[in-house]
Each structure stands twice: as C-alpha cells, then as structure tokens.
Amino acid sequence: MRRLPRSAWHAATVASVRPETSQSARIELDVDGWPGNAAGQHLDVRLTAPDGYTATRSYSIASSGPSSRVVLAVDRVPGGEVSPFLVDELRAGDQVEVNGPLGRFFIWEAPGADVSDAPNAPDAPDVSDAANASDAPDARDASRPVQLVGGGSGIVPLYAMAHAHAEAGDDTEFRLLYSVRTPEDTFFRAELAQLAVNGPGRAGGIRIDLIYTRAAPTGHERPPMRLTRDEVARLVVPAERAPRVFVCGSTGFAELVASWLLDLGHDARSIRIERFGGT
C-alpha cells in the first residue's frame, strides 16, 4: 500500500458542464489545493444555500493523477435534491466545496506508480487464517488480471481505472463488462471506444464488453435484456485466474453481480464493490 494524499475540504470552481448522456453531465472542476487522486477514489460535494442550509453527496472521480482539474460524471436522480441541480443548474464559474480525495478501498494503481512517499513493505498476509479478512493489496496483485464490472453511472470510477491503466501503458490484463440501458446512455462512449482500440493482450489495452438492457445499436447481435449470470460466467476473467474484480453500480446491480461472482468461485476478498444509492 502506498501513501496517498490526505483528504481535506477544498473550494472548487466549475470549469465546464456539458451533457454526458441525456440524463447526466460531465463536470470539470478546478480544485484549489487538490493533491491529486488515485483512480477509483471519490469526493464529497457540498452545496450551501444563502440561509446556511447545506447538502452533501458523494461522487466518483472519472480522472486520476496529480492534476487539480477533477472530472465528475453525474447522473440525474429524478426527485433528487443535489444531482438535478448539478446536472441542470450548475454553470462554468460557479463554486462548490469538495472533500477529497476519499477512499482507499476501491482504487487501482498501476504497478510501480508512486503517488507520494515510499511504499511500505507489509509482511506477507497469513492466508491460512480464514478469519483474517484483511485484503490489502500486496505485491502479487501486480500480475493478477483486473476485471471491471459497471452498471449505468457505476462506470465512472472504472473508467478512471481503465484510463489510468492505458496512460501507464501497464501490461496487466484488463477487462470491462459494462451494462447500460441504451447506446445513448453510455458514459464516456467515445473514450471507451478509443481505449478498446488496444486489445487486452497489449500494454495499456483492454477488452470491453457492452451489455445493452433496453435498446441495442443496430446490427448488435444480442437482444436488449438485463445482464445474466451466464454472461457474467462467459465474459468475466475466470475465477481460476484469480482476477481482482471491481464492481460499481446501484445496490441491486452490485449485489446481484457479486452473488454470481461468488457462485462462480471468485474469492470474496478479490471482489471490491462500490454501491450507490439515490439523490
């Protein structure tokens, strides 16, 4: 485990807001004093009304690295208090407060990458102790394939990981399984297509499998329907190859996928999940 920058509250100025899909916006923030972040981390956005009322929500970060330009992709939750404001009302030049970077559990770092300070050298974990659920990354993780599984806007932290992997020219095997309603609802559509140009066998490459649940592009063989257990069995790096699996999506999606992965023999400690609720 490497030392990551400490989180703190920062003032952020909106650099740009543009539609990501019909229901979401890509928001770029210039964060004063931002120390950089690892791929997969999140931040908390705090909005303050003139009467002092505040509302705080967590959003995954789509970008990574030392830059103080931080990219979010926010889905509009109908009836929500914060996300409709961010998607529909926020404009360049507006200010919000952000707390971050947050979370060291749902992150991926390129082997050898150094965010700051020296790496420590933990003793080899005692895998014989079944009760020891500690699953901090160790040196062997570097050679393990990485499987990303995302549903809807759950792609955001996974996109950050895939992008960081490509940027680093890392030769870890990467796969992404992405379930989305329609082609128009696909986040980072152009960027994902670009990442997929390099297949999984090449440095920085990735294999991307897109699952459309409501409407598929013309010529797509698979009829639109929900992701199935069989597809997870077929498209996810098999358990025998001990992939590290990152799952992000709604609570229902994440729990269903996780239960299938366990059924298919994946070690619970190799599965990292980020669930998101509403608003």
Place this chain on the structure above:
Amino acid sequence: MSFITRGFSGRGRAGRDERLPPGQTLVEDFPVLSAGPTPDIDTADWQFTIRTESGVDTSWTWDEFMALPIEDVSTDIHCVTHWSKLGTSWRGVSVDTLFEQVETEYEFAMAHSYGGYTTNVPLEDLLDGKAWIAFEFDGEPLEPEHGGPARLIVPHLYFWKSAKWVRGLVMMPDDDPGFWEQNGYHLHGDPWKEERYW
C-alpha cells in the same frame, strides 16, 4: 456561512410559517428516515406489549388492538433535520387507552420497534392525549417505509421519537437513552425549545 453555491436552495424548502418551531422549514413531501432495513411485519404476527415493573406483560394482538377505541388525529409533525409538515392526518389508538389496563409507578418508557430501534419518552409525554399508536396515514394503511403496520406518534416531540414499526413500551425508573439519544440526540426533543442534540 460564507460559502454559497449560486442558485442552490435545497429541494422543496418553502418559507417560514408561524406554526413552525424555530429552525424548521415547511416541506410538502414526507422524507423517509431509516436506520436499517425496513421490517416486513404481517399483522397476523404483530403484537403490541407494555411491560412494567411487575414483570407482567400486557399485550394486544392486531385484532384485539383494532377492537379498541380508534381516534382521528390531525397534527403538525417536526423532524429534527429541520423539516416540518403541517396538518397531517392519522388514525390510531390513544396511548391513554392502552394505559387504562396497565398499573405502573415508573415515570419513563422505552419504545421498542421491530428491527431493534429504541427511543425513550417520559410517560407524561405519552399520556393526556399526547401520543397514539397509529396504523393509518392520510386515510390509507401505514406503508412499511413509514412505519407500518403501526408506529408510535408523539407529535409534540421531534419525529425521531415517533418510533416506526413499534412493538411495545418497557417502563423504566429512569430516563435511559434510546438509539439516537445515545448517539448525539437530545434526551427529550421538544421542537419549541430546539432540544435537538445533547
């Protein structure tokens, strides 16, 4: 507060009203507050119990409970999280009715809920027409997410005292703190005195 985000006011937060206690804002919807999974309780299994220092429990099944005198209650409710809702209508059994069958010298009660939630209320805040076990809201059976099949309502105190999925009261000699009261919230919770936190 010096930092303001342009154009942000919060959802459904309307203006002030003299019926509102200090620090409260009017809302139209009914925010749901949950400390855990919503328990699914069949009325066939439901039971309400009052336990006193005698060690004898007084219990009502759903059918026995429905045979008790039922009251219509119209009241304002105030949540500690600064929202208030005016003129809500409930149907339920007055806690006075239940205590007609119970003898106790203890002056405090702990409300217990299915799912494990607890909240403490002095007996004097439950009697004399101040509290009900409600099973209807707005003319409809109380939905599970709002505490159905039955919840305590103590509308003159902050709404966390109105325990959802209530299953009984345990009488106590002292005002021991319940779930939220152990973790920061005020032992009593009078909205007109802004008794929000310790």
Place this chain on the structure above:
Amino acid sequence: MTEHHRTAHPAPHVDGNALAGPLAELFAFDVTDAVARCGSCGTADVVARAMVYRSAVGTVVRCPACDDVLATLVESDDRIWFSMRGMSAIEVRRR
C-alpha cells in the same frame, strides 16, 4: 417481547465506502480501508464492505453478515458524534 419478522423491502443502503468523507474529518487514517470485527457475530471485514444506512438524522453502519449495528454517526452544524459500539476491534495497517 420476541420478534417475528423478515426483511422483504430492499433497503436504501449503500456501503462503507460512503463513510470515507464524514470520517476523514475525525481520523488520521482511512477508516473504510480498515478491518473491523463485529462484536455480535465475530465477522471481521473491511469497513468498506459494511452496509450503510444514511438519513438526515444520522448514519448507521451495519455488519454485512448479521446486520447488527457496528457504528453510528450523527452530524450537526458544529459537532460530530461517532459511536463504534458494535465493533469489538478495528485493525489499521501501518503505512
């Protein structure tokens, strides 16, 4: 009083990752990356895997195995209350 109920309604929970922000103000380490042992059933797991129920009143952290309360967090404008009453121990990795 005994309880006879089941939980049928999918609850609006998220997971322990959501605690990173609120707890960053309290601790010098990332609590979500630490391992906590449930005082009730004994399960030890990373806090990020706990079930988290967030409401405006407060946040309740529950054991992913037995659903018992591990921790609660209450925030007012000027104060924070954090209880770890359901954790028998927490393991933090030295960095």
